[in-house]
Amino acid sequence: MISFERRMDSVEFRIHSEAHIVVDDTICRDCSVRGCITACPADLFVPTSDGGILFNYEQCFECGTCYLVCNEEGAISWNYPEGGHGVVFHSS
Amino acid sequence: MNPPTSTDPGCVAACVKWVDLSPETDPTSGLPVPSAHSWGFSEADRSAVEVALRLADDRGTDAVVVCVGPPDAQWALGELAAAGAARAVLVTSGNPGDTRGGASSGETARILADILGPVGLDADTVVCGDISLDRGSGSVPALLAHHLELPQALGLISVDLGDRPRIGGATRDATTTLMGVRRLDGARRERVGIPARAVMSVEGAVAPLRRAPLGRAVEARRRVQRESSPRRPEPVRPARILQWRPPPRSLPAPEGTDAFERVVSLTGALEERTPPRVVELAPPQAAAEILRQLHRWGYLTDAGAAGAEATAAKATGSEPTDPVTAEPRP
Amino acid sequence: MTEHTAERPSSDNDDFDAIVVGAGPAGSAAALELARAGRSVLLIERGPFPGSKNMYGGVIYGRILDTLVPQWWTEAPIQRWVTRRQTMMMTGEQALTVDYRTEAWGRPPYNGATAYRPDFDSWLADKAVEEGATLVCSTTVTGLLTDSGRVVGVSTDRPDGDVRARVVIAADGVNSFLAKEAGLYGEVDPANYTVGVKETIALPRSVIDERFAVRGDHGVDIEIIGCTGDVPGGGFLYTNSDTIAVGLVLSLPALAAGGRRPEELLAELKLHPAIAPLVEGGEVKEYSAHVIPEAGYDMMPELVGDGIVVAGDAAAMCLAAGLWLEGVNFAIGSGAAAGRACHGALRKGDTSAVGLGDYRRRLESSFVLKDHRKLREAPHLVMGELAQQKLPAMACGVAEDMFTVTNPEPKAGLMRIVRRQMRTNGVKLRSVVGDTWRALRAFG
Numbered sequence: 059m060i061s062f063e064r065r066m067d068s069v070e071f072r073i074h075s076e077a078h079i080v081v082d083d084t085i086c087r088d089c090s091v092r093g094c095i096t097a098c099p100a101d102l103f104v105p106t107s108d109g110g111i112l113f114n115y116e117q118c119f120e121c122g123t124c125y126l127v128c129n130e131e132g133a134i135s136w137n138y139p140e141g142g143h144g145v146v147f148h149s150s
Numbered sequence: 151m152n153p154p155t156s157t158d159p160g161c162v163a164a165c166v167k168w169v170d171l172s173p174e175t176d177p178t179s180g181l182p183v184p185s186a187h188s189w190g191f192s193e194a195d196r197s198a199v200e201v202a203l204r205l206a207d208d209r210g211t212d213a214v215v216v217c218v219g220p221p222d223a224q225w226a227l228g229e230l231a232a233a234g235a236a237r238a239v240l241v242t243s244g245n246p247g248d249t250r251g252g253a254s255s256g257e258t259a260r261i262l263a264d265i266l267g268p269v270g271l272d273a274d275t276v277v278c279g280d281i282s283l284d285r286g287s288g289s290v291p292a293l294l295a296h297h298l299e300l301p302q303a304l305g306l307i308s309v310d311l312g313d314r315p316r317i318g319g320a321t322r323d324a325t326t327t328l329m330g331v332r333r334l335d336g337a338r339r340e341r342v343g344i345p346a347r348a349v350m351s352v353e354g355a356v357a358p359l360r361r362a363p364l365g366r367a368v369e370a371r372r373r374v375q376r377e378s379s380p381r382r383p384e385p386v387r388p389a390r391i392l393q394w395r396p397p398p399r400s401l402p403a404p405e406g407t408d409a410f411e412r413v414v415s416l417t418g419a420l421e422e423r424t425p426p427r428v429v430e431l432a433p434p435q436a437a438a439e440i441l442r443q444l445h446r447w448g449y450l451t452d453a454g455a456a457g458a459e460a461t462a463a464k465a466t467g468s469e470p471t472d473p474v475t476a477e478p479r480p
Numbered sequence: 481m482t483e484h485t486a487e488r489p490s491s492d493n494d495d496f497d498a499i500v501v502g503a504g505p506a507g508s509a510a511a512l513e514l515a516r517a518g519r520s521v522l523l524i525e526r527g528p529f530p531g532s533k534n535m536y537g538g539v540i541y542g543r544i545l546d547t548l549v550p551q552w553w554t555e556a557p558i559q560r561w562v563t564r565r566q567t568m569m570m571t572g573e574q575a576l577t578v579d580y581r582t583e584a585w586g587r588p589p590y591n592g593a594t595a596y597r598p599d600f601d602s603w604l605a606d607k608a609v610e611e612g613a614t615l616v617c618s619t620t621v622t623g624l625l626t627d628s629g630r631v632v633g634v635s636t637d638r639p640d641g642d643v644r645a646r647v648v649i650a651a652d653g654v655n656s657f658l659a660k661e662a663g664l665y666g667e668v669d670p671a672n673y674t675v676g677v678k679e680t681i682a683l684p685r686s687v688i689d690e691r692f693a694v695r696g697d698h699g700v701d702i703e704i705i706g707c708t709g710d711v712p713g714g715g716f717l718y719t720n721s722d723t724i725a726v727g728l729v730l731s732l733p734a735l736a737a738g739g740r741r742p743e744e745l746l747a748e749l750k751l752h753p754a755i756a757p758l759v760e761g762g763e764v765k766e767y768s769a770h771v772i773p774e775a776g777y778d779m780m781p782e783l784v785g786d787g788i789v790v791a792g793d794a795a796a797m798c799l800a801a802g803l804w805l806e807g808v809n810f811a812i813g814s815g816a817a818a819g820r821a822c823h824g825a826l827r828k829g830d831t832s833a834v835g836l837g838d839y840r841r842r843l844e845s846s847f848v849l850k851d852h853r854k855l856r857e858a859p860h861l862v863m864g865e866l867a868q869q870k871l872p873a874m875a876c877g878v879a880e881d882m883f884t885v886t887n888p889e890p891k892a893g894l895m896r897i898v899r900r901q902m903r904t905n906g907v908k909l910r911s912v913v914g915d916t917w918r919a920l921r922a923f924g
């Protein structure tokens with residue numbers, strides 16, 4: 059199995075300086091399900107030792123999985139990145 | 151050819167190159183894969199357009215974007231120019247079947263000079279990206295400056311426009327039109343004054359290109375003017391491969407009244423010197439010997455040298471021994 | 481949104497007759513139809529080029545293009561024509577495959593073709609541009625412009641980014657924030673969605689030809705069930721010219737609850753003895769992911785509002801039910817219908833929900849809603865436990881018992897084997913009969 063880094067290296071991301079998805083991890087602390095951690099195909103939700111969530115937006119597929127599975131209102135504010143930025147597929 | 155003429159003489163031109171931004175190789179064969187969607191303009195070129203737009207704004211003239219490249223570049227060039235350029239000119243090589251551009255640096259610079267020169271757009275200032283991504287050398291702006299007989303300020307990492315918001319980190323002084331900062335070797339920087347008429351090249355971080363307003367973006371694809379290159383690319387001569395030699399370095403002229411004295415002073419042949427001594431020792435003794443030598447030359451105090459000797463002795467479990475002096479090897 | 485609002489008085493301040501949001505297959509088909517009818521249309525795409533944001537399994541059923549782009553097969557960017565289609569049921573180390581091949585699918589008018597979406601979507605958008613549509617890329621639509629409840633345009637993330645038109649077609653894909661903003665969706669239930677992950681794996685063309693026993697531009701389509709562990713879903717494997725696409729479709733709530741990550745499950749599929757030899761030695765060229773509206777007919781929103789129609793995945797018109805993984809054809813079909821309906825409404829001068837009502841009628845009488853209505857039950861059946869785990873295990877078990885030679889024991893009769901397998905896999909005759917009956921009704 060290839061490493062996750064190699065896997066994500068195969069994808070082009072035209073990264074914008076501003077995050078298009080923002081996670082309010084004060085809300086995550088009350089979340090028991092934490093579905094985002096296993097469901098995000100880009101593995102961008104990382105639990106921290108103090109019960110929060112560390113989120114990085116850079117390698118996001120803009121798929122929508124996270125806001126669909128998230129059960130806590132307001133934890134994720136989800137937008138598309140500015141036009142022309144974000145993931146760019148070539149052979150999918 | 152009749153190069154496009156300027157409606158507004160003294161325009162500011164940005165020159166951009168259509169390149170493969172993320173060249174792809176076939177992982178199984180290692181061969182380059184032609185990819186339709188990875189071509190575009192580099193950050194440096196986009197930055198050049200932004201600098202040109204701000205300069206034109208500042209001077210109340212037009213900005214023009216020029217690209218020597220293949221017909222494929224047309225739409226992307228239009229989108230680039232939509233950020234605010236009065237127009238965009240695409241010069242195709244005139245070679246049928248040339249889909250990727252492919253003029254040499256010399257050829258490109260000559261074509262650009264024809265377009266931008268006094269009989270063409272008559273550009274006052276030309277801004278290029280510093281080095282194109284496809285293993286470029288940054289020579290097009292230099293050659294262009296030569297053809298246009300303009301001064302050059304290349305590899306800028308910031309440009310200052312005066313009372314306008316500065317671009318990057320440079321600040322302007324009163325005497326020159328424009329101030330820039332250039333990267334030099336050895337992590338040094340140089341501040342350069344740039345005259346009003348000049349060729350510049352800028353790095354990608356100098357000024358992020360502004361977004362085109364929607365109306366202009368919608369119009370973008372219709373705005374590009376297509377030119378055919380007047381010249382066929384010159385026949386390619388096989389390059390002569392020369393051995394690498396260190397670049398020449400200028401030294402002050404040797405002192406002396408006659409030739410003999412000058413040769414002596416140049417070579418240092420008759421000067422006093424201590425002949426070199428070569429020693430072979432185990433590392434602890436070598437360290438001790440180095441310290442002793444430093445002491446002898448006066449770089450170390452007595453106490454420091456003695457302490458070092460003791461340490462060396464402890465490390466080897468023996469009294470310091472005299473080094474074996476070996477003959478210098480031929 | 482069915483009440484009739486008065487027709488808009490003036491169209492002087494409209495920039496275009498129509499705005500289409502999203503240059504996927506639905507949006508480009510809509511723009512193409514509108515432009516061909518002589519309408520001014522703006523097609524807005526947020527990616528740097530059409531298709532840059534889009535991934536899918538890999539097979540396009542192109543017959544729907546016959547009316548839009550005659551002889552499309554001579555110019556569309558196709559990788560391979562599918563002439564061999566397999567359905568594979570698997571358990572941990574077993575696999576039972578139904579393998580169908582026909583040369584007929586390898587010549588015009590063809591059936592399915594593999595293609596890369598960045599190529600295909602760009603091509604289709606170019607067709608719309610050739611007909612006169614205006615395409616603007618790198619532009620994200622951020623919301624609807626409304627005038628007393630009626631959609632009159634969109635705002636975008638560019639400076640001076642508002643643009644107005646008499647009708648807006650939301651073809652913005654599965655997340656369709658526009659359809660949601662227009663109030664056309666009810667409650668959004670994650671159970672109606674799956675997420676697809678896939679690896680595009682590079683292999684030399686000759687190796688693909690050999691491994692999959694195909695020649696020239698012919699290729700294979702494999703649909704797999706029973707390969708996703710506890711997470712309801714399915715798998716697929718398609719051949720392109722010099723890559724293969726291997727992927728999984730996974731139910732969102734189960735994925736979120738199950739503690740298994742998508743790429744782990746995908747790695748397991750690639751290690752399965754039936755799949756490993758097919759992917760061996762390949763290099764991952766691109767990894768990708770995208771959400772699918774899985775529940776089909778039952779999750780569809782209202783299709784029209786005042787000044788707005790919804791097409792393609794934005795209206796959940798994707799058929800993802802085990803044996804089928806189709807969406808591009810439905811997107812093109814619904815997009816084209818939306819384009820024609822909008823043209824009609826513009827001609828009549830009534831782009832209210834009532835004036836646009838023709839869109840739904842067109843879909844009802846075409847394969848788009850006919851298929852979806854017919855297969856309404858299919859997603860629930862295919863995602864149920866029986867189809868996901870018990871049936872694959874039982875089918876493989878029956879095959880194994882049938883073909884394992886147990887000499888000197890005499891061969892067991894088929895009925896005995898079936899009964900034994902049903903017992904070990906906990907399958908009740910009643911539920912099989914019931915589900916088979918439901919399946920016959922659902923798929924028949």
Ligand SMILES: Cc1cc2nc3c(=O)[nH]c(=O)nc-3n(C[C@H](O)[C@H](O)[C@H](O)COP(=O)(O)OP(=O)(O)OC[C@H]3O[C@@H](n4cnc5c(N)ncnc54)[C@H](O)[C@@H]3O)c2cc1C
Pocket residue numbers: 138501502503504505506507524525526527530531532533534535536537538539540541619620621622651652653654675676677678727728729769770771772791792793794797798805806807808809811
């Ligand atoms: C894993 C997977 C496998 C699949 N396999 C198949 C298959 O084998 N065969 C098949 O036929 N179908 C398949 N599908 C389904 C198919 O991909 C979709 O049904 C189809 O792409 C829908 O087309 P569309 O035009 O409606 O939406 P999309 O293709 O999603 O296009 C929407 C477009 O809108 C743009 N957009 C979205 N929001 C905005 C905005 N705010 N502003 C501007 N632009 C915006 C997007 O960038 C995108 O280009 C699969 C889907 C998945 C996820």
Ligand code: SF4
Pocket residue numbers: 081085086087089090091092093094095103111127128129130133134
């Ligand atoms: S599911 Fe939502 S609330 Fe829970 S951890 Fe993830 S982002 Fe936070």
Ligand code: SF4
Pocket residue numbers: 079097098099100101102117118119120121122123124125
């Ligand atoms: S949109 Fe998809 S890829 Fe991006 S963070 Fe959410 S789940 Fe992960």
